[in-house]
Structures are given as C-alpha cells and as structure tokens.
Amino acid sequence: MNTAINSLLLELPVPFKRIGGVLHVEAQAHNGISRWLDNFDRITLCAPLLPDDEQDLIDGSISWLPVSDLTADGRLNLQTLPWGYHPLDHFKQRRQVRELFQRLIPQHRYLCFANLGWLGSWGNIAADMAQATGRSYAVWLDWVLHEMPASQPGGPAKRAFGRIKLGMLKRNCLRAVRNASLGLFHGRSVHQAYAPHCAQAELVHNIHLKRSDIISPAQLQQRLSRSDGRLRIGYAGRLHPMKGPLQWIAAVDGAIRAAAPGQVIEATWIGDGPLLEDARRRVIELGRQEQIHFPGAETERGRVLDFLRGLDIFLFCHLTPESPRCLIEALMSGTPLLGYASPYASDLVASCPSAAQFVDIGDSAALAQLLGRHLARPNQRRQMAIDARTCGLHFSDEAVFQHRSQLIKEYLP
Known part of the structure; x- marks a missing residue:
C-alpha cells in the first residue's frame, strides 16, 4: 500500500x-x-x-x-x-x-x-x-x-x-x-x-x-423592502414522486382559496422530471395558471440563485428520508423554509429555529394553512428571512x- x-x-x-x-x-x-x-x-x-x-x-x-x-x-x-x-x-x-x-x-x-x-x-x-x-x-x-x-x-x-x-x-x-x-x-x-x-x-x-454566494445584507434588505403585497413561493428541484409536487400544488391551491381579497400568491417550481407534465395538467385542472407556474429546467447557476434570493418562502413537500441540498441553498439565499418535517430539515435550522416552520409529512392542508398565516404576517416573514441567512452562513x-x-x-x- x-x-x-x-x-x-x-x-x-x-x-x-x-x-x-x-x-x-x-x-x-x-x-x-x-x-x-x-x-x-x-x-x-x-x-x-x-x-x-x-x-x-x-x-x-x-x-x-x-x-x-x-x-x-x-x-x-x-x-x-x-x-x-x-x-x-x-x-x-x-x-x-x-x-x-x-x-x-x-x-x-x-x-x-x-x-x-x-x-x-x-x-x-x-x-x-x-x-x-x-x-x-x-x-x-x-x-x-x-x-x-x-x-x-x-x-x-x-x-x-x-x-x-x-x-x-x-x-x-x-x-x-x-x-x-x-x-x-x-x-x-x-x-x-x-x-x-x-x-x-x-x-x-x-x-x-460558495461563501460568496450567500445573499448579502444589502440584497436581503432590498427584497424585504418590496411593497407590492405579493407572497412569492418557490421550489427548485426535480419533479419526482419523492419530492411531492402534487402535494405542493395542493398546499398552494389551499392557501390561494383561503386568501383574503387583495392577498396575492405567486408560486413557481423550477426543474424538470417525470412528473412535470402531470403537475402542469393539475394546475390547468385547478384553473391556477395565473398563480402557479412550472417553467421547466433552469441550468444556469446564476439564474437559479437569483430565483432563490427573490422568494419570500421556500416551500417543500419531501416525502422520503433524504437530504436535499436545495434547503441549504434556500437558507444561504435568506429564504425561510416551510414544509414537511424531517430530522434533516430541523437540524439545518437548529441554531436559529425561527428560520423555518414545519408540518407533518403528507399534511398538505396544514401546509396551506401555514402559508395563509404568512400572507397576513409580513413582519414575521421578515424576521424569518434574517434568521434564514444567519443559518446559511454556516455552509459553503x-x-x-x-x-x-x-x-x-x-x-x-
């Protein structure tokens, strides 16, 4: 040897x-x-x-x-x-x-x-x-x-x-x-x-x-200063059964249905995968083409980062025991996490737990309710975003x- x-x-x-x-x-x-x-x-x-x-x-x-x-x-x-x-x-x-x-x-x-x-x-x-x-x-x-x-x-x-x-x-x-x-x-x-x-x-x-990819305080402040009243929700990853894309749609749809007049949700999932066309069909069935978007794959790293940094909420519905990098990428982008509970997700925010909120796996109705509460609580979202960036500082x-x-x-x- x-x-x-x-x-x-x-x-x-x-x-x-x-x-x-x-x-x-x-x-x-x-x-x-x-x-x-x-x-x-x-x-x-x-x-x-x-x-x-x-x-x-x-x-x-x-x-x-x-x-x-x-x-x-x-x-x-x-x-x-x-x-x-x-x-x-x-x-x-x-x-x-x-x-x-x-x-x-x-x-x-x-x-x-x-x-x-x-x-x-x-x-x-x-x-x-x-x-x-x-x-x-x-x-x-x-x-x-x-x-x-x-x-x-x-x-x-x-x-x-x-x-x-x-x-x-x-x-x-x-x-x-x-x-x-x-x-x-x-x-x-x-x-x-x-x-x-x-x-x-x-x-x-x-x-x-890299460390240089972590959202800067100025970039985060610029996002938090938006006043158009929209709640921008997103996810980045493959449309695979273990990612729960149809449950993701159900959660967003439930939040839209419960929203008060004047509250606007815009949801986008970027990525390709075996359930892409199923997800698009489901959006059409629900009549949500104006609010829920599946544009497909995005391979340019800079545009993916810009997408993550522009979100108010990173919403996920992971159904299996895995450790998706996208959650860390969201935290490094100063984007709070909302999704299904797992030891992995909880551990990522252990030092700043207010950067995320979780519901039981499979409970898309509870996730919809959680989204609805965030529509009415912009100050809470602001603090969650600041805490998310703090968590993200640990990674590179x-x-x-x-x-x-x-x-x-x-x-x-």
Whole structure:
C-alpha cells in the first residue's frame, strides 16, 4: 500500500458521459471533484460511464462539463466503470470491476465508496474487497436507499422482482455500512437511519455554493423592502414522486382559496422530471395558471440563485428520508423554509429555529394553512428571512468538503 502519498480512491454513482470523445461530468459533480482535490494530493475517481443507448435515463436538463481541466496537473486519475444496472450487464461485468478494484485499492491511502446497493452499485464490490484484504474504508450516503419510492407496479413477475431488488439493495447497503470504519451521512435524517449500523457514524453536509454566494445584507434588505403585497413561493428541484409536487400544488391551491381579497400568491417550481407534465395538467385542472407556474429546467447557476434570493418562502413537500441540498441553498439565499418535517430539515435550522416552520409529512392542508398565516404576517416573514441567512452562513462547498476530508483522514488508519 502506498501510504506516503495523501491519496484517495473515490467511487461515486454520478456518471461520466462521453461527449465528442471527451469525458464529462455533471456540473455540480465537477465542482465536488475540485473540492476533493483541495484536500488530497492524488485522487482516483471511479464512476459509471453512461452508454449511448441509455441517454434517456438521465435528466435532459443536466449541465455537463468536461473533466479535462481537472486532470491537467496529473493529480486526478479517472476510471470509468461499466453501466451495470440491468441484471445481465451487472453479472457480466462483475469480474472486470473486481479486477479493477483489486488493482486500485492497494495504490491508495484512503478509500471512500458511495454507490451502494445491488445492480450496478459497484461500491459494494469495492467495499467487500477492501474488507477481505483488511483495509479500512468510508461510505458516503445522502439518502436512505431502501426507503426511496418504489417504481409503479406492473405484473406479478415485475412486482416480485421489485421486492427482490429492494431486499438485496437493503442487505448489501447495510453490509457495506456495518463493515465500514467510517460512515459519512449527509443530513440528520440519513444519519439517524444508518448510525445504528455503523461503527463511526458522522453527520456531514453536501453543498456546492460558495461563501460568496450567500445573499448579502444589502440584497436581503432590498427584497424585504418590496411593497407590492405579493407572497412569492418557490421550489427548485426535480419533479419526482419523492419530492411531492402534487402535494405542493395542493398546499398552494389551499392557501390561494383561503386568501383574503387583495392577498396575492405567486408560486413557481423550477426543474424538470417525470412528473412535470402531470403537475402542469393539475394546475390547468385547478384553473391556477395565473398563480402557479412550472417553467421547466433552469441550468444556469446564476439564474437559479437569483430565483432563490427573490422568494419570500421556500416551500417543500419531501416525502422520503433524504437530504436535499436545495434547503441549504434556500437558507444561504435568506429564504425561510416551510414544509414537511424531517430530522434533516430541523437540524439545518437548529441554531436559529425561527428560520423555518414545519408540518407533518403528507399534511398538505396544514401546509396551506401555514402559508395563509404568512400572507397576513409580513413582519414575521421578515424576521424569518434574517434568521434564514444567519443559518446559511454556516455552509459553503469549501467548508463541507474540508470537514468530510478531515474525517476520512482521522478515522481511516
């Protein structure tokens, strides 16, 4: 083992994509790799390569960046892994993946694996090989994998395979967590789920905004000085079942129905995803096209930040145990949180709890009532916004990646 070099073997689920013969990664992953390189002298990054015939599986709104600029100084080595999410592909490629990790593991001082589960989750193979050779490793998870929403039911065979797949995913994931010397779990919800199974469980965060992206006091004051009487509500993220977009619409619609004359709500959700057209249809059914908007994806980072900074309320309806970065991004934008309660969301505002208000998961009627109260209480919203920015001051990409890297160096012998 090469212990003289501060080197990291990092395996991730975020895929590579080949564009014009050049490897690309998703824009936020590109920033993440840069932050890892701030903390390690040499990194080998392993991630699956998206096949040309699987392009429709990836959100078309993703912004891709070439990785060539990160490899220029020779400190970053890229290793593409096969796309093994189909059973035949997975079992066909297992030997190739094992041989790759058998070669790479002894070459690195620190090991961290993130793509855990079953089919195509090569991090489990890496973890098993590290365990077999007596090497310590870390795992990094930002959601509770086996509690994600199941796919739509099909015939008996499909449902039976779905149960097998979920069982194998949970079994393999927990095995990797139990054998890890360090668990890096993003957010309180994920930490609470996995900590009982891990020898050393640490709560970490994941964000790609910089300190310079935190809304300035002057920008916040300018927003708080608006006097047009509108309550601007928003969300930024994928329209996926686990995000509860239809419940989000129900909450906004309920608040609009209960609003007094002259009280105006304007709600916008930016993002793409499998429920985008369903959400648009539901808005039309309710006759709310003037108040509720789903414009689609926005990939330009500056415009997303401007959107978050312009909101009075960041409204969310997350239904599963995950740690969405958008809540941190909202706080860094000085935007108060209203949404479904979770350990993750509560922990983010633990130092300034008045920056957020929560209702029970699934209770969109209670969320509508909460929105209605905020329509009539602009002074409360003002203080919540100031407190939200105070919470957001604790976060930045530099800080969270440095914290994670320090834990790896501390707990992996």
